[in-house]
Amino acid sequence: MAGSGKAHLRPGRDAVLEVEDLVVEFPVGRGQVVHAVSGLDLDLLPGETLGILGESGCGKSTAGRAIMQLPAPTSGSVRFDGAELTGLGGGALRRGRARLQMIMQDPISSLNPRRKVKDLVAEGLSVWGFDPADHEGKNKETVVRELLAAVGLEPDVVWDRRPHELSGGQCQRVCIARALMLRPRVLICDEPVSSLDVSVQAQILNLLEETKERFGLSMVFIAHDVSVVKNISDRVMVLYLGKVCEVLPSEGMHLQAVHPYTRMLLASIPGEETEADAEASSGPGARAAELPSPLNPPSGCRFRTRCPLATDLCAAEEPVLRELASGHAVACHHVESP
Template identity: 45%
Template sequence: MPHAQSPHPLLEVTNLHKTYALPRGQKLKAVDGISLTVHRGEVLGLVGESGCGKSTLGRCLLRLLDVSSGQIKFDGQDITHLSDRALRPFRPRMQMVFQDSYASLNPRRRIDDLLADPLRVHPAPDGSTRTAPTIRARLLELMELVSLPATALDRYAHEFSGGQRQRINIARALALSPHLIVADEPVSALDVSVQAQIVNLFSDLQAQLGLTYVFVAHDLAVVRQISTRVAVMYLGAIVELGETDAVLHQPAHPYTFALMQAVPRPQIGAVRPPPLGGDIPSPVSRPAGCRFHTRCPAVQQRCREEEPALRPLTPTRSVACHFPLTT
């Protein structure tokens, strides 16, 4: 059953930073001042080039990584600095699906044993300890949810294809009936046809269970298919945020426009535009001013001197650009 509606966002992030200390006093700003909200029942797509901080942000949202500064509220409660012990009651309600479906599963343990772990660790909703029969019944329900046969429970990870293993990882994330799932590039390692099947599974599960997703991806076609809103990241920060159709059909930030131009077009005789020029600057020594100005084809002097804030462009859309393409 879908989760009950709440008067506040399911996830609320304010000025979030994740910084890593490096030798010789250097600092790597993996997440650099991100603020966003995720409402119950929506799918927020998180896109950008490799190394922009998407996966780090996803792990911070679930407190799999400690944050350097900022605030994370989950269902109205501040979880930013909670200890592992204090976080334990929140763990069943927020789960993650990782990119590497094989590395996420212990090859020495059978699938039933792997999926039963969270059910053994966390009590039932009424506070009682789950019995072996109730655990087995839940495992059978999970197999049905992800469209795998019950016999899959008696096998090992190496006996499955990549798509089947990802279904198992999704089943494990669903075991405790979470509210929020962060999916970190869950289809990037799969064949195109299998990608479509897994994305459809995510969509079906959301409709059936009332789930909320933060869906990390670099494939804009995947993001367009599943997301209701999209956040475009560049060099640790969000540069554009809004409803998926609006952002992807009429980009306001030059970086979003460049990403859209790079999407292959199937039309016969279609001319592919030149790739985005320049290299991504190092997050250790980010350029002054706009973080995109070293690669922006429309750069002006203000861009080199002043960093643009993420500001509203419309009531449902924000962009961090002094000269947005859409006004």
């Protein structure tokens, strides 16, 4: 079930990214508001990968963009490296988030079609200025070539090409190289493989893991594919209609997950569905599969209209995240420890 609370946060752990009470709402006229993200809290430790998982429309991509202030959230706090980003504007915001980079969902449309690869990768240095002292005395061309090679591209082959002359996988590698140019501390990956062929997906995921280790990055990995999030993340946060349902370690996730929505997502992976999952999804307690509108989300627990465990309590009272075990928190009135 979807609820509020901060039981999953880890105060005192020197997080590189801290988000508290993040709210993103979009007015759509006639006094109506889309409640895209409603009170999201998360923290990200150095070297950690946090996976944000949920169906389309759950608010995960909106949350990622709001962390980057693209656009700024309706309310809430985003602290990166101890500095508050919300409320900043213009040059101050651009400087504050220079080491917080994002990889977009569609690699081709996120690249300027008129620019060559060499200029796309070096764009950050062109904006902020190039100081050879920051790159071990190397010149700009050498740095760009080394980054292209680091992401699996042959510099001499792609150097003067434009995005339309590259495959989707090559474009995504260019996006990763461009993001790495400013030596970020955090990468926010918004569905970075969803538009790629399955064979290319594996290559990009392996590249992201290698890049994380090589450059000492932390990552927020946003996706709707359960198996992808499980494999690349250290912790997984499950969202439903802008609310957190469950936060748990990715290792052993299929055994530890207890939230009805998380179990439903896991059941979508061939071979992961348990007998209890099958009964819950097709038995007499199963509810309608249609996602409620974010214009008018259900009262209490937002997942209750689809939950086989829902009772009157779920409609009257929003569940609060509570800790079941170390690193495992769930927002549900009815589930117990696994």
